[in-house]
Amino acid sequence: MNAPVAPTPVLHFESVSRTFQQGGKQTVHALVEVSFGVHPQEIVAVIGPSGAGKTTLANIALGLDRPTGGTLRWGGDDVRGLRRGALRQAKRANRLVTQDPFGALHPGMTVFEVVSEPLRGSALDRAAWAPTVNSALESVGLDPSAYGRRYPHQLSGGQRQRVAVARATVGAPRLIVADEPTSMLDVSVRASINSLLRNIRDERAVGILLITHDLGIARYIADRVVVLDRGRVVESGPADQVFSQPEAPMTRALINAVL
Numbered sequence: 001m002n003a004p005v006a007p008t009p010v011l012h013f014e015s016v017s018r019t020f021q022q023g024g025k026q027t028v029h030a031l032v033e034v035s036f037g038v039h040p041q042e043i044v045a046v047i048g049p050s051g052a053g054k055t056t057l058a059n060i061a062l063g064l065d066r067p068t069g070g071t072l073r074w075g076g077d078d079v080r081g082l083r084r085g086a087l088r089q090a091k092r093a094n095r096l097v098t099q100d101p102f103g104a105l106h107p108g109m110t111v112f113e114v115v116s117e118p119l120r121g122s123a124l125d126r127a128a129w130a131p132t133v134n135s136a137l138e139s140v141g142l143d144p145s146a147y148g149r150r151y152p153h154q155l156s157g158g159q160r161q162r163v164a165v166a167r168a169t170v171g172a173p174r175l176i177v178a179d180e181p182t183s184m185l186d187v188s189v190r191a192s193i194n195s196l197l198r199n200i201r202d203e204r205a206v207g208i209l210l211i212t213h214d215l216g217i218a219r220y221i222a223d224r225v226v227v228l229d230r231g232r233v234v235e236s237g238p239a240d241q242v243f244s245q246p247e248a249p250m251t252r253a254l255i256n257a258v259l
């Protein structure tokens with residue numbers, strides 16, 4: 001038997017730093033030489049206290065912000081080397097699921113329009129949009145004939161977040177960044193969104209970067225965990241290992257805070 005070949009990470013931070021200049025003089029080190037990867041069919045949870053750099057990390061992962069140091073790779077490609085067209089195409093393969101499905105969905109768009117939006121400008125022929133959108137809705141447990149023409153205000157919070165997840169999966173996403181995807185949902189609905197994310201991981205060649213302060217979720221669905229503290233990775237490893245034998249004081253503090 002051949003040894004398994006390690007797949008190329010969909011997202012790779014190589015010693016990535018991000019500094020901000022505040023008020024002219026003061027330098028804020030939001031990220032300091034952060035290194036880790038997210039592979040296809042993997043959920044990597046990033047946990048850390050407020051101000052640790054999680055949002056900065058998410059923005060850089062999606063291409064909404066640029067590192068001030070180090071190298072960011074999407075599917076092996078150094079982002080700095082991508083020309084305009086290739087960059088646009090690469091960004092389209094990155095998707096975001098935010099914590100607020102109410103704010104994320106345009107009120108005047110139907111569910112069908114919301115979910116098909118990432119297909120605009122893609123190579124996919126318009127005739128193929130309906131089957132693609134319908135199967136994305138089915139995969140999140142929403143009957144397309146019942147929900148396709150509805151508006152976001154006609155949906156429950158959990159249904160809206162399902163639509164947001166369907167939108168994140170249409171076409172051929174490479175990376176899904178889920179930024180606190182369940183923090184505004186009722187506890188009863190959270191588990192179903194978590195299992196959706198797990199299904200996506202298991203069934204698609206997509207990698208998921210899960211930004212969360214909910215360690216219960218990270219423990220339940222993440223394969224690996226990266227702990228950020230003041231811009232630095234203070235611990236990383238398989239989720240069961242990090243949670244059962246935390247080494248960094250910050251990891252212990254985060255775990256103790258929820259127990």
Ligand SMILES: Nc1ncnc2c1ncn2[C@@H]1O[C@H](COP(=O)(O)OP(=O)(O)O)[C@@H](O)[C@H]1O
Nearest residue numbers: 020022028030049050051052053054055056057
């Ligand atoms: N645009 C910005 N300008 C100046 N400082 C920023 C900016 N964005 C983030 N920061 C600073 O970077 C640090 C990390 O912020 P952030 O990534 O939002 O952390 P988290 O999401 O973990 O709470 C904080 O000290 C924050 O004040």
Ligand SMILES: [Mg+2]
Nearest residue numbers: 051054055056
């Ligand atoms: Mg944040």
